[in-house]
Amino acid sequence: xxxxxxxxxxxxxxxxxxxxxxxxxxxxxxxxxxxxxxxxxxxxxxxxxxxxxxxxxxxxxxxxxxxxxxxxxxxxxxxxxxxxxxxxxxxxxxxxxxxxxxxxxxxxxxxxxxxxxxxxxxxxxxxxxxxxxxxxxxxxxxxxxxxxxxxxxxxxxxxxxxxxxxxxxxxxxxxxxxxxxxxxxxxxxxxxxxxxxxxxxxxxxxxxxxxxxxxxxxxxxxxxxxxxxxxxxxxxxxxxxxxxxxxxxxxxxxxx
Ligand code: MF3
Ligand code: CO
Numbered sequence: 001x002x003x004x005x006x007x008x009x010x011x012x013x014x015x016x017x018x019x020x021x022x023x024x025x026x027x028x029x030x031x032x033x034x035x036x037x038x039x040x041x042x043x044x045x046x047x048x049x050x051x052x053x054x055x056x057x058x059x060x061x062x063x064x065x066x067x068x069x070x071x072x073x074x075x076x077x078x079x080x081x082x083x084x085x086x087x088x089x090x091x092x093x094x095x096x097x098x099x100x101x102x103x104x105x106x107x108x109x110x111x112x113x114x115x116x117x118x119x120x121x122x123x124x125x126x127x128x129x130x131x132x133x134x135x136x137x138x139x140x141x142x143x144x145x146x147x148x149x150x151x152x153x154x155x156x157x158x159x160x161x162x163x164x165x166x167x168x169x170x171x172x173x174x175x176x177x178x179x180x181x182x183x184x185x186x187x188x189x190x191x192x193x194x195x196x197x198x199x200x201x202x203x204x205x206x207x208x209x210x211x212x213x214x215x216x217x218x219x220x221x222x223x224x225x226x227x228x229x230x231x232x233x234x235x236x237x238x239x240x241x242x243x244x245x246x247x248x249x250x251x252x253x254x255x256x
Contacts, residue, residue, distance in 0.1 A: 038078070071086060083228050169210070
């Protein structure tokens with residue numbers, strides 16, 4: 001594989017898809033409250049995407065190495081779950097939980113990817129700080145996604161920003177190119193060495209997605225073959241945007 005530079009026409013479509021995705025994820029976030037099941041959130045996300053004439057990108061997605069296709073539209077990862085939590089009718093959100101909502105959308109054949117983590121009702125100060133820091137880590141990564149910089153600069157910026165907080169940065173999962181497929185080159189770790197890796201070029205579209213744990217960086221894959229959770233069962237947060245590399249400031253394609 002190699003890095004795909006998007007055409008003007010492709011960028012137009014992905015920009016529209018990103019707006020739609022951000023709008024759907026905002027609406028789904030507003031449904032998060034004590035008593036709702038993660039399955040209901042998934043069904044709502046799927047309906048909103050389909051009502052817009054688009055397709056949920058994760059549904060039946062089977063990356064290389066996965067044994068089974070992903071069985072839902074939305075990834076819902078609660079508390080110690082890091083990413084790729086499978087929605088379930090029996091998984092009911094409760095006050096104090098934190099929930100990562102990760103969603104992909106295909107609009108006119110092209111893909112965008114986005115995630116947010118939100119609290120259920122009132123959450124602890126510790127959880128608030130984890131969410132806020134992870135969100136800021138994403139902003140820091142986006143801030144260095146500029147022509148002239150390299151992929152390693154993104155991870156380095158995120159890692160340097162997070163270090164004083166002593167959160168675990170998940171290393172086995174990463175950001176990625178996106179657009180023609182849900183996962184394309186380049187692979188974008190949330191840690192790394194400045195000045196290394198591929199150069200950022202105008203017209204690249206990438207998803208940046210830091211995952212921070214309130215404890216060890218180590219994660220384990222659950223028996224369902226999809227859900228990653230923290231090894232020490234401490235809480236984890238995740239934010240993701242799809243962005244366009246431009247001549248100037250990066251453009252967030254999944255902004256509200
Ligand atoms: N945003 C997720 C990622 O980049 C996409 C998950 S695909 C799924 O890892 F199939 F697991 F849902
Ligand atoms: Co992603």
